[in-house]
Amino acid sequence: MDSSDSDQYDEDLFNAQDMDTDDEFDREVQRRRRTTQDFDLLLLNLKPSVGRRGILAENFDLSKYTDYQCQRYFRFHTAQDVEQLRGLLRMPDMMRTETGTVAPGLEVLCITLRRLAYPCRYVDLGTMFRRSESALCQLFNLGLNHIYDNFSPKIIELNQPWLTLPQLHMYCDVIADKGAALQNCWGFIDGTVRPICKPSEIQRELFNGHKRVHGIKFQSIVTPDGLIANLFGPMSGRRHDAALLNASGLLDHMERHYNINGQPLCIYGDPAYPQRPHLYRPFLGHNLTPQQQQFNTDMSSVRQAVEFGFGKVVENWAFLDYKKNLKLFLSPVGKLYHVGAILTNCLTCMYPAHGGLVNYFEIDPPSIDEYLQ
Known part of the structure; x- marks a missing residue:
């Protein structure tokens, strides 16, 4: 008492x-x-019983969770979907941290998904997974590193099986069918600033004057089927979108590979980007012709796709939108966003009917098996 x-x-x-x-x-x-x-x-x-190494006696059992709970806690709709994802991500049946903590691969994946789904402390996760805070931290980093090390090329490199020239041509057709002025546009590019906790060092380098926050920047290409086809970054928050474009080498790659019958396939961006054969932007100035104004209007209506793509990442994985937990030099901030983008693509492939972008352009993404093959 x-x-x-x-x-x-x-x-x-x-x-x-x-x-x-x-x-x-x-x-x-x-x-x-x-x-x-x-x-x-x-x-x-x-008071829960605590066993050796601070691990609680009762093991985590995903089968006890309803479909509603799975979608709420892990963002995937059923326990079977989470188990399928574990297999496609090639997570072993048992995984071991560097300090010797052992856990099933399914539990490691669930810890990773639960941690990213909503801002929470490890002490809060202990009630669900019956593990100590230190063990949960190690297992989360283990799952994070596994996904990033094995699947980051899915969003870093453009030479993917689902980005062949015939598929890009199909993207061009569906974008043009929605009223776009460009007939050879297959995707949309934009940069985003992800706020982070105010650092103790290099504050000037990380401060973004436009958003008035300390942050890191990413560059993304979103395709009409709702997938994040390419993600470059992070770079310091003060850098311009054109600086990210130059550092990514994206235009050089597209000039070598993205042409059909001599016509370049292009992407469309905002006025911050330069005008290139493979990259278009709106017409600038106050004295635009009616044709130029109509071009800007038509392309603006379909360019909202990239905003949907960025919005889905932080909508599904709200932990990435809580800057107090994103501490540079203390946590892998850039890796967290990359893994969030990969898992967002997995959600898009597994549940295409729930993506607003997919419904808008009426083109289905590849299956989850094709995407993670």
């Missing part, structure tokens, strides 16, 4: 001494002692 409960107990006991007989007084004392003991036993029963 705390001090207030103890004071109340002493006061009640003092009042009980005014009773008529000694027997009544003794019975009241015994009753209050039993009440106190029952309360202490209740607190003892609520």
Whole structure:
């Protein structure tokens, strides 16, 4: 009992001494002692049993979670979908950290998904996974590194099986069918600033004057089927979008490979980008012709795709939008966003009907098996 409960107990006991007989007084004392003991036993029963290395006795069991709980906690709709994802991500049946903590691969994946799904502390996750805070931290980093090390090329490199020239030509057709002025545009490019916790060093380098936050920048290409086809970064928050474009080498790659019958396939970006054969931007200036104004209007209506792509990453993985937990030099901030983009693509492939971008352009993404092959 705390001090207030103890004071109340002493006061009640003092009042009980005014009773008529000694027997009544003794019975009241015994009753209050039993009440106190029952309360202490209740607190003892609520405390979970802790085993060796701080690991709690009860193991995590995904099958106990309903479809609603799976979607809420892990963002994938059923336990079977999470198990399928574990197999496609090639996570072993049992995984071991560098310090010797062992856990099933399915549990490591669930820890990773749960941590990214919403800002939470490891002590909060201990109730779900029955593990100590240090073990949860190690297992989360283990899952994060596994996904990044094995699947980061899916969003870093453009030479993917689902980005062949016939597929790019199909992207051009569906974009043109939505009223785009360009007939050879297959995707949309943009940069995004991800806010981070104010660092103790290089604050000037990381400060973005446009957004008025300290952050890191990424460059992304989003295709009409809702996938993030390319993600470059991170770079310091003060860098211009054109600086990211130059550092990525994207245009050099497209000039070598992205041409059909001599016509370059292009992407479309905002006015911050330079005009190139493989990269178009809106017409600039105040004295635009009616044709130029119409071009800007038509392309602006379909360019919202890239905003959908960026929005889906932080919508599904809200941890990436909580800057107090994104501490440069203390956590792998850039890696977190890359893994979030990979998992967002997995969600798009597994549930295309739930993507607003897919519904808008009416083109399905590759299956989850094709994407992660």
